[in-house]
Amino acid sequence: MAGKVDLLILGAGWTSTFLAPLCASRGVSHAATTRTGRDGTLPFDFDPASDAPAPFRALPAARAVLVAFPLRAPGAAARLVRLYRATHGDAGPETLFVALGSTGIWDGSPTMQPDTFAWTDRHSPVDPTNARAAAEEELLALSPGTARTTVLDLSGLWGGARQPRNWVARVAASKDALRAKGSIHMVHGLDVARAVLAVAAHPERAAGQRWLLTDTHVYDWWDWAAGWGSEEQQRWVQELMDEAGVRALPRPPEMLGRAMDSVEFWRTFGLAPLKGRLGED
Template identity: 45%
Template sequence: MEELTLLILGAGWTATFLIPLLQSRNVPFAATTTSGHPVADVPTLSFKFDPSAPEHETLSAIAALPRARYVLVTFPLTGTGPSKLLIETYTATHRSGNNNAAGEKKKNSDIRFIQLGSSGIWQQQQQQNSCWITRHSPYATTNPRALAEDELRSLGGCVLNLAGLWGGGRTPRNWAGRVAPTKEAVREKRSLHLIHGDDVARVVVAVVDGGCGWEDDDKMWEVSGRGQRWLVTDGFVYDWWALLVGWADGGGGGDKEKEKGPGVVTSEQQRAGWVFELMREEGVRALPRSMEALGRCYDTREFWEAFGLVPLKGRVC
């Protein structure tokens, strides 16, 4: 069977953006879901990775997958063991011959793994002397997801730690009622970091392609892929208070209440009112607040600079 460029393990929300981009670039790919249902009008393979399953079941399930140059893991792996199990089993069952037709050894014929991770591994860490966090900043190494990601990196894989995912049916405005239901909840809201699904797709393709073309990606992978962890956002640090005030008109969806008559205050307006009360109480003169006041600010310039890209979907409104 001809080798694919990319195998997507777990074609969920991300795949609805990634698959159309791969199609537009004529990139050979396959995708899996637990039920084998279509995603973005593309059939998928039925596959479920269960690290606790009997060894023969895991071997059989992974062996049935097509061979690909890159394997993208979109579902979370946790703790030590699952990353190693997945990588070693897939590699053992899909290793192709290392010689070409002339009997010469292929260059960098290994299979490359990419894991989509969360920026949450930095959330509980205290940063010294700065509110800024980069991919090099200390993170919660005992976090179950961090353990799995570090294991994958130690085996030569690449981790993309993504901030808040939005796009399609995911709209930050719709989160307000859940994350800020009371004035005290609003008081605690500080920074928000986001990345749109269109840019997530471009990020994955950049790591796979390396900006060098699909046939010449070895050098870029060795420099910017193998063993790397990238922190990725759209380059903005959003102030929750500023967003809540900006959504006071209820436009664009959200949890806007139906009009009940003159003078009725909607939930959006109530949250905006809480923000202005808190501004007075905490001495905030205007929005957005300073980076220092927001407390945790992600600096993700390094990824975009390394791959020669800029986000296309920044500035959520």
């Protein structure tokens, strides 16, 4: 495909519903792919085991390439970068490859030890058995020698049809289920879009780095159930607070089992979350 765009989105999905309008409003040229080429996107289906260059030749050159679908298979990250660069000599070595990941790579890591509380940040050890974490390490290892790469590990996504208040009934289906729930971390789709454009605009800050992205809040499932739950769920919250000796909600991070710190991302790129409190869009 002829031409060059500022941003190529591989795998247009929920995130692109926020990212595409933001690109348009800022004058950032972009193109996007889906497997079928629906809704004016380019057809592209990445096979992590194939070395065929043909699917990549139809893609435009881009200053930044966003990989919005999960990378899990060993070798997939390096293969994607290699095939794109091999078929886009005009992309140049300055192209930044941005992968969207998940904060789930820190679940089960040694950061949290029994009876010990510690904050998780982007420098915390990841779960070595997590396939997405391994794929991220592979991608980041390409920078700076082979290509400029970075990863945005996203916490719980909300916005549009994804409204946290609708999750309480399913997650807190019983008092015992609610008892087991601690913290949850969120980030709005608009702030994800702003983060993508920020790293694309400042590749020198982003390259070679893994970033953790939340809205800088630690939320408490009990607090959600108290505010958004049914009358029965609200009663369970009161009973659980009495049993645990909790005097007010939200519970402090030390009682929630996990707390994530994403302040370094926002500070590095001179931003603050626009959607720093949950609510209806």
